[in-house]
Amino acid sequence: MQVPSQMYIDGRWVAAESSETMSVLNPASQEIVATVPKGGREDARKAIDSAVEAKVRAESMTAYERSTILLKVAHLLEQNGQEMAMLITKNVGKPITDSEAETARGVVTLTFASEEAKRIYGQTIPLDSHQFPPGNQNRLGFTIREPIGVVGAISPFNFPLNLLLHKVAPALAAGNTVVVKPPSDGPLPALMVAKLFEEAGLPRGILNVVLGPGGEVGDEIITSAKIDAISFTGDTETGRTIAEKGARTNKKMILELGGHNPLIVLDDAKVVNAVSSALAGTFAYAGQVCTATRRIILSERIKDRFLTQFEQAVGTLKVGDPMDRTTSVGPVINVRSLQKIDDLVKDASGKGAKIRMGGSRMSYGELAQGNYYAPTILDGVVGGMGIAQTEVFGPVSAIMEASNDEEAIEMANNTIYGLQASIYTSDLARGIRVAKRIKAGGVMINDRTNLRWDNAPFGGIKRSGMGREGVSLAIGELTEIKFIVANIAE
Numbered sequence: 001m002q003v004p005s006q007m008y009i010d011g012r013w014v015a016a017e018s019s020e021t022m023s024v025l026n027p028a029s030q031e032i033v034a035t036v037p038k039g040g041r042e043d044a045r046k047a048i049d050s051a052v053e054a055k056v057r058a059e060s061m062t063a064y065e066r067s068t069i070l071l072k073v074a075h076l077l078e079q080n081g082q083e084m085a086m087l088i089t090k091n092v093g094k095p096i097t098d099s100e101a102e103t104a105r106g107v108v109t110l111t112f113a114s115e116e117a118k119r120i121y122g123q124t125i126p127l128d129s130h131q132f133p134p135g136n137q138n139r140l141g142f143t144i145r146e147p148i149g150v151v152g153a154i155s156p157f158n159f160p161l162n163l164l165l166h167k168v169a170p171a172l173a174a175g176n177t178v179v180v181k182p183p184s185d186g187p188l189p190a191l192m193v194a195k196l197f198e199e200a201g202l203p204r205g206i207l208n209v210v211l212g213p214g215g216e217v218g219d220e221i222i223t224s225a226k227i228d229a230i231s232f233t234g235d236t237e238t239g240r241t242i243a244e245k246g247a248r249t250n251k252k253m254i255l256e257l258g259g260h261n262p263l264i265v266l267d268d269a270k271v272v273n274a275v276s277s278a279l280a281g282t283f284a285y286a287g288q289v290c291t292a293t294r295r296i297i298l299s300e301r302i303k304d305r306f307l308t309q310f311e312q313a314v315g316t317l318k319v320g321d322p323m324d325r326t327t328s329v330g331p332v333i334n335v336r337s338l339q340k341i342d343d344l345v346k347d348a349s350g351k352g353a354k355i356r357m358g359g360s361r362m363s364y365g366e367l368a369q370g371n372y373y374a375p376t377i378l379d380g381v382v383g384g385m386g387i388a389q390t391e392v393f394g395p396v397s398a399i400m401e402a403s404n405d406e407e408a409i410e411m412a413n414n415t416i417y418g419l420q421a422s423i424y425t426s427d428l429a430r431g432i433r434v435a436k437r438i439k440a441g442g443v444m445i446n447d448r449t450n451l452r453w454d455n456a457p458f459g460g461i462k463r464s465g466m467g468r469e470g471v472s473l474a475i476g477e478l479t480e481i482k483f484i485v486a487n488i489a490e
């Protein structure tokens with residue numbers, strides 16, 4: 001299937017009104033992978049108008065029809081899976097095996113959405129349980145769920161396919177129309193998604209994809225009075241701006257933002273398991289995962305044992321070309337990100353943290369062209385350091401030490417974030433007691449921080465977000481409850 005290189009508005013593949021274009025770079029080589037339109041406010045307005053006009057078409061589709069289209073797209077994605085995975089890798093530098101996994105997850109997300117489209121249930125409400133107003137024995141009350149309207153879906157670069165599908169698929173399952181704004185660093189999978197929906201027969205205007213800068217295209221979507229809900233995934237600071245602006249038109253907001261996810265290893269933990277969890281949690285996709293393990297809080301009694309094994313494990317990671325199937329750590333997305341990671345590492349080391357491994361950009365040999373940062377272990381991190389407070393979107397492990405459970409909990413909660421957390425212990429009851437006190441949307445016991453199930457609740461508290469994803473929950477967020485009462489007195 002040919003990868004589209006135009007925007008998808010009102011069922012047509014179009015250039016930007018301004019005719020401007022932008023280059024999409026491969027983070028592993030800095031080569032231009034594609035040239036795509038650089039849309040602006042006018043393009044966003046056209047996409048929004050198209051989505052508004054398409055509402056009647058979306059609303060006239062039955063749940064069965066919506067479900068069938070979603071399933072068809074799932075099949076098409078499966079058929080084009082290898083192509084999609086290669087596209088993800090070329091576009092955002094994700095190791096190919098991870099891109100394959102993301103594509104397979106995309107099929108699952110679409111399949112759940114197809115199933116859930118058939119289960120958008122209401123409730124009957126026993127009004128005769130109320131004393132007032134009189135006559136309730138003759139009133140029948142029930143709810144139905146209606147589409148919220150036009151959904152603005154703004155997505156990040158790090159899972160350019162699956163996080164987009166976590167917005168688009170539930171929104172369409174519920175009968176909404178959608179305007180997508182993918183990240184400028186990773187727009188190509190979104191165009192492929194639009195192509196698959198077109199091929200599956202989704203009527204014109206129900207799904208639109210506009211490319212361009214967040215501050216223009218994204219801003220137009222957020223501030224437009226014609227958009228009913230925003231489903232945003234991205235940085236906490238961007239989310240705050242969006243929440244403020246969106247509130248002016250009273251939009252529904254679902255915000256999936258940054259995290260600073262702690263992994264707590266208690267003194268009775270199976271250290272070998274905690275080490276493999278820390279390895280996968282910290283370094284998968286070079287740490288560019290919202291649920292990545294950012295801080296490892298070690299009980300002082302097992303710290304040395306853990307670090308000896310962890311260092312050995314990190315030393316086995318193969319950094320390199322993401323197209324190589326044996327690569328475990330690829331490049332980070334862009335030079336700006338490299339600089340931010342390096343600044344945070346240098347700041348921590350300047351304030352007393354010890355760099356046990358890595359700690360710099362890898363700019364030699366074959367890696368010189370790409371945005372590679374060495375897998376890094378920083379020991380002796382304390383709460384006041386920037387690295388313990390700011391989300392570092394890179395392959396960096398911040399090691400902290402706690403003398404008891406109470407201190408570990410306090411450290412874990414000592415950030416503005418609250419996305420996910422992990423606890424390792426051999427005592428399940430102790431693990432649950434600690435889990436209950438961790439301020440996060442999700443807590444794993446004896447498992448990795450970076451886990452998500454497509455139809456399970458997912459989302460953060462504090463500055464990590466608001467609202468929940470997971471296909472059926474997202475459908476709940478993207479529908480309105482209507483309460484209907486029929487008086488059946490003769």
Ligand code: NAD
Pocket residue numbers: 154155156157158159163181182183184212213214215217218219222233234235236238239241242256257258259289290291391393419459460464465
């Ligand atoms: P980002 O905030 O820079 O960009 C996300 C999207 O917002 C992009 O499409 C961007 O163009 C758009 N945008 C930027 N400024 C905007 C503005 N002013 N108005 C409207 N739109 C704007 O995030 P990113 O760097 O692409 O992604 C990484 C971040 O996303 C990390 O913080 C990560 O933790 C977070 N993330 C969160 C989750 C989650 O589910 N909680 C999942 C993945 C990533």
